Amino acid sequence: MTRMKRRTFLKTAGAAAGLAATGPFFHVRPARADKGELVVVSWGGDYDQALRDLVFPAFEKATGYTVKLDAPPETAKVKAMVQSGNVSWDVIMTDIPAVLTLVKDNLLEPLDYGALDKAKLDRIPKELQRSHALGQRIYSFNIVYNTNSYPAGKAPRSWADVWNGAAFPGGRTFNFQGGIEPQLEVALLADGVPIDKLYPIDVERAWKMYDKLRPLVSKWYTSHAQAIQLLGAGEAAVGCTIGPRGIAAKHGGAPIGVEYNQGKLASDNWCIVKGARNKKIAMEYINFAIDPKAQAAIAKRVPYGPSNGGAYEFLSAAEAADLNTSPQNIKEQFWQNVEWWSTPGPDGKTPRETQAERFATWMLKG
């Protein structure tokens, strides 16, 4: 997620984006990790500030290392960095689609789980503990709507409602580009497929639902920031975007509501870049970041779900109600099945690649 923000960095470059990422001639920033310094790369914004305030000080005090924060961990930059043999980043936080791409191209180090506290790991869902990535903050694709567009209590509560333009009028906004795959699971839920029978995805059935969605969409958004802006301004009445971003906008006074029912859960994860200089110290840093108390403190400030379930022992019921991993919200949602999206088909391409390409060509044929 937060893809939009990453995106804006490259937007200005246009076609030159390809050039800018060319080989070893463009060293992005002189953020070199010298001895005694750990370079952590995240997506910027409030979450980074929270890390800076709530995680880094304890880590720095315990280890004597200083943390340098950089942004954003574009997969293309990681690739350029590893290929040029000049790795200046240690730890990056990124989503599973990016992790899969990076693992496929052998651009990440495996994580040493033995270096992490077992008590902490026990409270983190197993699907978030991968060989090359450990879940930190949970985002989710949810029904997000403009509260002025629907009378109280009459907002869409399911994806079928979102697909129902007659009963729930107003423009829709769904993602296109920004590294986010088409919302095939959501389309199947709208067509009545049970939430526990989504995988393996019936691709053709999902695309038929996308054909039905097309005329309802007033704007295919390119970033989640844009989606929230469109929904807050009433340019779109309802859409599929990151629920926690909707909650943050709601807290900021925007006329936005979030429906967690039938949401798709996914994670931003800690990874270590291939060839990073401080692998050991990087694991130690991760151990601090997954601390339940630290995660609870972060969630109070930035409303993403903590990956460590223990965090809810440090949060009030009201605070938990707005978070997607709280006990009452998490059971209405489903985890995105990353294995389905990442298992190559007979042509050697993963569904993620195939569906992203299909999405682009589907859009152009419309």
Add this chain to the structure above:
Amino acid sequence: MTEPRRGGLGLWRRGRRVWRPREGLLVLPALVFYILVYLYPLTRLLAWSFFDPGPTLKFYGALLAEPAYLKALSNTLEISVAATVLSLVLGYPLAYLMATSGARARSLLMALILIPFWTSILVRSFAWIVILGNNGIVNRTLLSLGLVSRPAKLLFDMTGVQIGMVHVLLPFMVFPLYGVMSRIDPNLLRVARSLGAPPRRAFAKVFLPLSLPGVAAGCVLVFLLAIGFYVTPALLGGAGEITLATMIDMMVNTLLNWGFAATLGVVLLAVVGVIFVLFSRLLGLHRLTAVGEEGAR
């Protein structure tokens, strides 16, 4: 006019004496810089489209096999041509006014054109969303005047893209035009009038032809910039305005398919090259490189 210059490369054309090796060294730093940060990466980029990792034409095959990519190319060309024509239609009278008005009015117009020119393209594109949206200033005015019964669709289609792009590109049209027009001798128009030509005819027969080099320079500049536009079509356009730049971004950043991204880049480069050659054949490359001097005659 004793020595007509036919080509932009006067360095050689006017005789060997002009090319003095020691002075030629002056361009060396620029040349080295250009080769290092432009030609070399560009060549590598071209190479990517032909290797995976051994020599292959599969990227070009994939390109031809999928008509959607050609649709993206035709979208790109359509948007760029429309933006160029609109910029010319809006920019020509503006440049004319600047070239023919007094110093004070001219500097005011110049300032009006330059101020938005200095604002970030991202900010400007987002500002248009606020202005042109369903609840934006334009639609609220139209609604309150009763001119429309429901908000007019100004965003997320070709209308929005063109408004946003022409706003950004207009200065690139106006300045070459103004540069040429300001050098046209006003006496020529007076002569035409004194010989009996009505104002419209004097304009059409004297001013317009003399201003054509500016038109050519402005159009090439605007078109070449428009064809690589990314932000504005992505923010203000809809599904019908997906451009090749958007597809390249997707290949580079989402799919990490750099070979195919390079292929799309090569296609874009080739199209730009062909158009540039056509333009220089039709209008003469020297007009683009020697804009001021042409107009002066």
